[in-house]
Amino acid sequence: MIKVVVLTGAGISAESGLSTFRDSGGLWEGYNIEDVASIDAWYRNREVVLDFYNKRREQALKAKPNEAHYSIAKLEEKFDVTVITQNVDDLHERSGSTEVMHLHGILRQARSEKDESLIIDIGGEPIKLGDKAPDGAQLRPNIVWFGEPVPMIEAAAQKVAEAEIFIVVGTSLVVYPAAGLVDFTKPEISKYIVDPSTPELYSFNNWIHIKEKAVKGVPSLTKKILENQNG
């Protein structure tokens, strides 16, 4: 089966009601990254960080997948699809995608602050100060914070290097190493980006840029890809 890799960011969940980070009115307008999404913030004030992620977890649980998520899942009918997402919601899984790599972690999980392999599925439950992992350490969100390594980046780069079709949806491509994944694509393959704006740091000269919101641009792209495959 032809390998398709889809790299997604906050823009694909925007129409599910989850705010992006850097658009006007985005999450980072209300918060300082350094105060809520970095390992230093965790050491400085665990409760502020826990509260920030408890709020986002509650919102993510209430959100529903949109047509962009569902149309990516539908590609699995004819293609070997891997979704590599920077998002920490589980909308790709809930729309039916079966191969999802969460580069920056996932809100539905908590882990020991001492042992990152001790992961617990908490659904939409809040994490409170004093909640302990099986090793007795404080539970923390299973999120990759600024200042921490991205454990899945090598595996993700390998998937991108093997892709025969590469699609980018709704990411400003400003956060590394995730943004660097676009450099692992084979030059000769079809590359698409679905985003109403153009991520300024990247020259998309041999890409097809669909300047639409995800709920419009992604279903029409996946329909065309499936039709081409059906011959």
Ligand code: APR
């Ligand atoms: N449909 C498609 N794209 C959209 C839509 C939409 N409805 N709305 C916004 N976008 C695009 C914006 O044009 C922008 O390119 O989505 C992108 C959102 O960019 P960011 O807010 O920077 O989100 P993202 O790229 O996912 O951020 C990467 O930064 O803060 C960290 O860990 C966090 O994973 C996140 C990472």
